[in-house]
Amino acid sequence: MMPCEGGLQTVKGFSFSAIKAEIRYKDRLDFSLIVSDTLCNCAGVFTTNKIFAAPVALCRERTGNPIKGILINATNANACTGDEGYRNARNLTADAAKELGAGPESILMASTGIIGVQLPADTMRAAIPRLTGSLSVENAKLIPRAIMTTDTFPKECAASFTTSRGEFHIAGTAKGAGMIAPNMATLLAFMITDAPIAKPDLDAIFRRCIDKSLNAITIDGDMSTNDSAFLLSPASDSPLSDTEDLREFEAALLYVTEKLGELIVTDAEGATKLARITVTGAASEEDAKRAARAIAESMLVKTAMFGRDPNWGRIACAAGYSGADISEKKLTIRIDDETLFADGAPAAKNEANLMEILGRRSYTIHVDLGLGNGTSTYLTSDLSYDYVKINAEYST
Amino acid sequence: MMPCEGGLQTVKGFSFSAIKAEIRYKDRLDFSLIVSDTLCNCAGVFTTNKIFAAPVALCRERTGNPIKGILINATNANACTGDEGYRNARNLTADAAKELGAGPESILMASTGIIGVQLPADTMRAAIPRLTGSLSVENAKLIPRAIMTTDTFPKECAASFTTSRGEFHIAGTAKGAGMIAPNMATLLAFMITDAPIAKPDLDAIFRRCIDKSLNAITIDGDMSTNDSAFLLSPASDSPLSDTEDLREFEAALLYVTEKLGELIVTDAEGATKLARITVTGAASEEDAKRAARAIAESMLVKTAMFGRDPNWGRIACAAGYSGADISEKKLTIRIDDETLFADGAPAAKNEANLMEILGRRSYTIHVDLGLGNGTSTYLTSDLSYDYVKINAEYST
Numbered sequence: 001m002m003p004c005e006g007g008l009q010t011v012k013g014f015s016f017s018a019i020k021a022e023i024r025y026k027d028r029l030d031f032s033l034i035v036s037d038t039l040c041n042c043a044g045v046f047t048t049n050k051i052f053a054a055p056v057a058l059c060r061e062r063t064g065n066p067i068k069g070i071l072i073n074a075t076n077a078n079a080c081t082g083d084e085g086y087r088n089a090r091n092l093t094a095d096a097a098k099e100l101g102a103g104p105e106s107i108l109m110a111s112t113g114i115i116g117v118q119l120p121a122d123t124m125r126a127a128i129p130r131l132t133g134s135l136s137v138e139n140a141k142l143i144p145r146a147i148m149t150t151d152t153f154p155k156e157c158a159a160s161f162t163t164s165r166g167e168f169h170i171a172g173t174a175k176g177a178g179m180i181a182p183n184m185a186t187l188l189a190f191m192i193t194d195a196p197i198a199k200p201d202l203d204a205i206f207r208r209c210i211d212k213s214l215n216a217i218t219i220d221g222d223m224s225t226n227d228s229a230f231l232l233s234p235a236s237d238s239p240l241s242d243t244e245d246l247r248e249f250e251a252a253l254l255y256v257t258e259k260l261g262e263l264i265v266t267d268a269e270g271a272t273k274l275a276r277i278t279v280t281g282a283a284s285e286e287d288a289k290r291a292a293r294a295i296a297e298s299m300l301v302k303t304a305m306f307g308r309d310p311n312w313g314r315i316a317c318a319a320g321y322s323g324a325d326i327s328e329k330k331l332t333i334r335i336d337d338e339t340l341f342a343d344g345a346p347a348a349k350n351e352a353n354l355m356e357i358l359g360r361r362s363y364t365i366h367v368d369l370g371l372g373n374g375t376s377t378y379l380t381s382d383l384s385y386d387y388v389k390i391n392a393e394y395s396t
Numbered sequence: 397m398m399p400c401e402g403g404l405q406t407v408k409g410f411s412f413s414a415i416k417a418e419i420r421y422k423d424r425l426d427f428s429l430i431v432s433d434t435l436c437n438c439a440g441v442f443t444t445n446k447i448f449a450a451p452v453a454l455c456r457e458r459t460g461n462p463i464k465g466i467l468i469n470a471t472n473a474n475a476c477t478g479d480e481g482y483r484n485a486r487n488l489t490a491d492a493a494k495e496l497g498a499g500p501e502s503i504l505m506a507s508t509g510i511i512g513v514q515l516p517a518d519t520m521r522a523a524i525p526r527l528t529g530s531l532s533v534e535n536a537k538l539i540p541r542a543i544m545t546t547d548t549f550p551k552e553c554a555a556s557f558t559t560s561r562g563e564f565h566i567a568g569t570a571k572g573a574g575m576i577a578p579n580m581a582t583l584l585a586f587m588i589t590d591a592p593i594a595k596p597d598l599d600a601i602f603r604r605c606i607d608k609s610l611n612a613i614t615i616d617g618d619m620s621t622n623d624s625a626f627l628l629s630p631a632s633d634s635p636l637s638d639t640e641d642l643r644e645f646e647a648a649l650l651y652v653t654e655k656l657g658e659l660i661v662t663d664a665e666g667a668t669k670l671a672r673i674t675v676t677g678a679a680s681e682e683d684a685k686r687a688a689r690a691i692a693e694s695m696l697v698k699t700a701m702f703g704r705d706p707n708w709g710r711i712a713c714a715a716g717y718s719g720a721d722i723s724e725k726k727l728t729i730r731i732d733d734e735t736l737f738a739d740g741a742p743a744a745k746n747e748a749n750l751m752e753i754l755g756r757r758s759y760t761i762h763v764d765l766g767l768g769n770g771t772s773t774y775l776t777s778d779l780s781y782d783y784v785k786i787n788a789e790y791s792t
Contacts, residue, residue: 050717050720077709080742225713309788
């Protein structure tokens with residue numbers, strides 16, 4: 001596995017377009033399309049929120065189908081929009097399929113933006129020919145920008161890997177940047193590969209990679225109605241099946257999903273810090289996850305990060321209420337190489353070193369529970385004035 | 397039951413003192429004492445955090461004892477302080493008991509403030525005679541201020557109630573104002589009554605009242621290491637036992653605990669809004685609680701409140717990920733008298749009325765799930781710039 005320069009255009013066999021359709025704002029790329037030359041197998045992972053958007057309902061029905069492409073809009077989530085919202089998603093994908101000469105159920109849809117407002121369906125349907133008419137490989141570079149909402153920079157990455165049948169590629173793009181919680185977020189992620197993988201392998205490998213990456217990041221603990229991650233792989237009569245080849249594929253995919261997760265947390269709304277919360281020594285894997293997630297979501301930990309405040313008691317406190325087994329006497333807390341709590345008492349600390357660490361853009365908060373072998377890592381951001389500003393002003 | 401003017405001094409049979417002991421800062425009331433003329437029964441409810449402070453450990457051992465008084469310090473939580481922290485709490489309460497001529501295990505202790513710093517035990521032990529030497533009824537008015545940390549105003553209230561044996565009183569004081577989550581918070585609450593109640597009745601009634609009040613408020617979802625609520629009632633050979641009398645007592649106590657809860661959320665760190673989250677029509681009581689709590693803790697709901705942003709989709713979203721049974725088609729969302737979502741679709745709304753409501757200091761967010769009879773109410777605050785400011789700068 002090797003990281004590549006570039007983004008979606010790295011993977012051959014796909015074309016792209018993105019246009020300004022005035023879905024909610026003027027003069028903004030907000031409507032886009034990813035199309036495969038051939039029909040694809042698709043793996044999809046979706047929000048577990050019981051209130052889920054119309055496009056999520058649509059995709060859940062369709063990811064088992066041969067897939068031609070994905071229609072994407074930003075600025076409107078098409079969530080809490082009832083039957084009309086679902087009809088709009090169905091009509092829009094049917095229109096796109098018709099223009100592409102593909103089956104009506106071979107197009108998926110993903111939406112992101114405000115909840116509870118109907119899509120301007122007439123405007124969008126009228127824009128479909130413009131979208132399908134401008135497909136090209138070069139337009140790949142527009143997609144990461146066209147799917148953004150409050151993101152401040154476009155996110156994409158790519159990797160190559162070598163198999164017994166030669167070199168293949170995986171590329172992906174994603175958008176954050178608020179409402180990011182474990183088990184997906186207001187996150188949309190689109191990954192494509194030129195490696196032909198059978199649907200059962202694709203599903204299993206994608207799920208494993210997502211659980212270690214996009215499902216282990218948290219910004220504000222809010223799990224959105226629209227979270228969707230997709231992976232398209234060309235359908236083939238002779239998919240990659242050699243164990244070693246699939247292992248290479250999984251390593252490359254994990255690189256792409258982890259990188260996208262890191263980019264999302266780096267661009268968390270208002271974030272000035274990125275912390276890797278690593279819990280070790282938990283009584284179980286489940287306990288390690290509980291503790292890491294509680295620390296990663298604690299507003300007090302996150303505001304202390306923003307303020308460069310060495311208030312590690314808040315870390316111990318969050319671990320304590322996480323539900324994980326924990327014993328104060330066996331607990332160790334470290335930030336990068338500076339130990340703050342060990343052997344049941346505050347550790348003597350090098351203040352200068354600690355302040356230097358807390359000034360860094362990113363660092364690791366390491367909590368060892370001293371009870372077993374469970375480990376887990378979460379990524380989180382700090383909580384800043386700008387997070388409040390961005391979210392207090394979002395819909396108005 | 398009748399609310400009373402005044403605070404702790406309303407209840408006869410107790411004396412109070414509060415002094416500046418320079419526990420962490422100069423020129424600040426930080427060390428205080430509540431003493432009963434006679435020995436008391438004590439009900440105590442404590443944090444469920446597995447990392448709990450030394451004074452919590454001490455109180456858990458002692459609340460079954462006859463209790464003479466409670467020693468309280470602000471600015472230092474005496475949490476994550478290991479054996480030394482526990483020894484300090486034991487020595488300080490023993491010193492106070494000696495000065496008062498009481499048994500060494502008849503004094504409780506409560507601490508609030510920064511985690512992970514040892515108490516200045518020598519300074520505090522030297523200050524004990526000054527504390528016990530200045531006990532008076534008039535000093536009751538100092539206690540609500542002496543227990544404050546980031547609170548902006550002192551909190552107390554009182555009520556009277558009439559029984560077959562005449563009139564009695566309950567009074568209480570509490571401090572917030574961050575790290576407030578259901579199942580207690582960085583909250584300390586002290587209630588006293590002149591009504592003699594047997595220990596088993598006192599425990600049961602106190603638990604019921606706390607569950608409906610101080611355990612149903614949330615500011616930032618962080619559950620602290622120090623949360624403690626106490627209720628002292630004079631021990632007696634002839635406690636109140638008439639069912640109607642105990643019902644009056646419970647009504648008055650519920651008034652006091654609910655009022656203290658409301659004062660704490662009103663004074664939530666940086667808060668500009670108070671919202672009552674009322675969930676009805678849930679499939680079960682448990683589901684109602686889940687949904688109410690998820691909405692009350694959602695950072696996106698709380699920032700929207702701060703920004704007066706009518707972004708009700710975030711309310712639906714939080715209910716959706718709460719774990720409660722929910723059906724979009726049966727859901728109704730209302731803020732005060734303005735319906736925002738009903739019959740599976742966004743409701744036509746009176747924008748002017750809605751903006752007027754969102755400008756109020758407090759309002760009710762009413763979510764009906766349309767599935768059953770479960771109901772629950774939580775109190776929550778908004779999330780403002782000042783919350784971030786207060787918590788980013790706390791320990792430095």
